[in-house]
Amino acid sequence: MPTMNISLPRPVVWVVLSVLTASTVGVPTLAQDAPRWTASLGDIRRTAALIPGPRPLRVNFLKFAESHRTKNFSVDGAPTAPSIQARTAFQLVYPDGHVMVDAGMDITVHDFFGRGVQEPYLSEAARQVEQAVRDARLVVVTHEHGDHVAGVVHAPDAADLARKTVLTRAQAQTLLTAPQMPEIALTPEAAGRFITIDYDRYFPLAPGVVLIKAAGHTPGSQIVFVALASGREYLLIGDVAWHMDGVRQVKGKAAPWVTEDARAVMDQLTWLNELSRTEPDLVIVASHDEEQHIELTRQQLLSSQLE
Ligand SMILES: [Zn+2]
Ligand SMILES: [Zn+2]
Numbered sequence: 001m002p003t004m005n006i007s008l009p010r011p012v013v014w015v016v017l018s019v020l021t022a023s024t025v026g027v028p029t030l031a032q033d034a035p036r037w038t039a040s041l042g043d044i045r046r047t048a049a050l051i052p053g054p055r056p057l058r059v060n061f062l063k064f065a066e067s068h069r070t071k072n073f074s075v076d077g078a079p080t081a082p083s084i085q086a087r088t089a090f091q092l093v094y095p096d097g098h099v100m101v102d103a104g105m106d107i108t109v110h111d112f113f114g115r116g117v118q119e120p121y122l123s124e125a126a127r128q129v130e131q132a133v134r135d136a137r138l139v140v141v142t143h144e145h146g147d148h149v150a151g152v153v154h155a156p157d158a159a160d161l162a163r164k165t166v167l168t169r170a171q172a173q174t175l176l177t178a179p180q181m182p183e184i185a186l187t188p189e190a191a192g193r194f195i196t197i198d199y200d201r202y203f204p205l206a207p208g209v210v211l212i213k214a215a216g217h218t219p220g221s222q223i224v225f226v227a228l229a230s231g232r233e234y235l236l237i238g239d240v241a242w243h244m245d246g247v248r249q250v251k252g253k254a255a256p257w258v259t260e261d262a263r264a265v266m267d268q269l270t271w272l273n274e275l276s277r278t279e280p281d282l283v284i285v286a287s288h289d290e291e292q293h294i295e296l297t298r299q300q301l302l303s304s305q306l307e
Contacts, residue, residue: 037267039201039212039223041275041282047202047210048227055208055229056099059236060091060303061285061293064126065110065147067119074242074288076254083243086290087147089129090236091306092209092226097137098307099206101224101236102287103151103165104129112146112181130155132306138164140205142238142287143221144171146180153190154183162193166205168213169198171220214240216264223268232301234283235275240268242288247272 065087071078074085087110090101110121133139133151139161141149152161153175167175172194175186197203203211208227215221217239224236241247242255250269252262272284283301286292296302 037214037216037264037271039214039271041279044202044210044212044225045227045233047204048208048225050204051207053207054095055227056092056094056206057229058093058303059226059228059234059285059301060093060306061088062091062125062129062132062304062306063088063122063290063293064104064129065119065121066290067113067288071243071245073255074253075245075249076251077249078243078245078251084290085242085288086293088287088293089132089148089151089306090224090285091132091136092206093307094137094207098132098135099209100133100136100139102141102148102238103133103139103161105147105150106154109146109150109154109181109183112183128306133161136164138166138206140166140211140224141171142224142236143218144174144180144184145218145239146184148238148287149175150184153186158190159193162190163195165194167191167194167196168211168220168222169196170215171218172196174218174220214238214264214268216240216261216268217258218260232283233279233281234285235272236285236287237268237272238287240265240272241286244284244286244289244292247276247284247286 063086067085069083069085070080071083072080074083089104092099092101104126107121129151139152152158152165155161172191175184176191179185199213201213205211210225212223212225214223221238226234242253246252247269250273252265275282276284293302297304
């Protein structure tokens with residue numbers, strides 16, 4: 001076989017090299033090159049105005065259990081000082097009904113979190129959360145962890161509750177394939193009963209209410225924006241931070257038992273920290289920060305009773 005000797009003229013070699021260089025630069029190959037998480041409050045406000053109708057009148061919450069964990073787990077670098085993680089559910093009250101943000105959990109799921117240690121479970125409050133979930137027009141969850149979702153998954157009337165509960169595709173997927181505990185696992189049949197949605201950035205859920213995609217703490221995590229009829233605005237951030245010091249100091253958790261997308265969580269903490277300085281009237285609420293809930297209740301920005 002004759003040997004072919006290809007020799008390219010110099011300009012051609014140069015062009016080939018330039019193309020190779022150009023295609024190497026600018027093509028993300030590492031996770032660090034993936035787009036950073038961010039959100040626009042202006043876009044969120046516009047999305048909140050898309051669904052016509054009266055906006056919510058107030059935001060209520062109720063603590064139904066506690067976890068006692070030293071603060072160093074909630075905020076990286078914090079001292080090992082005692083800290084109460086309040087387990088809560090939120091209620092958005094409209095003139096003609098209410099929407100629940102998070103659904104509480106039964107005592108079996110609560111005991112899972114204690115890992116053999118008995119921690120306070122407030123049975124009467126938990127019963128009130130159950131009732132509020134039953135009476136709700138619509139239920140949505142900040143993320144697919146047991147203390148937020150069990151009330152609509154691991155409940156005697158779960159099949160009925162699912163029909164008025166919105167799960168994101170990512171939340172449903174985690175509950176199907178990698179639930180936090182066996183009690184909240186979904187079968188494909190059970191998953192099919194939920195109102196499953198998928199969206200890229202913002203989803204208009206109800207008048208004045210927007211879901212903001214915020215994967216990080218879990219794949220299905222989202223932040224709930226609420227604009228009341230009064231004009232007061234809230235961001236219910238779920239577990240982006242367990243304690244608001246995480247937002248104030250832009251510090252993530254140091255809890256070996258949770259697997260987060262740390263980079264996305266840091267982006268979310270950065271965004272929230274900036275908003276806390278540029279939007280002083282916006283109320284940023286963490287699901288588990290007992291100290292913050294007491295302060296917001298005192299300021300009458302949250303009511304600590306469901307209705
Ligand atoms: Zn969580
Ligand atoms: Zn939680």
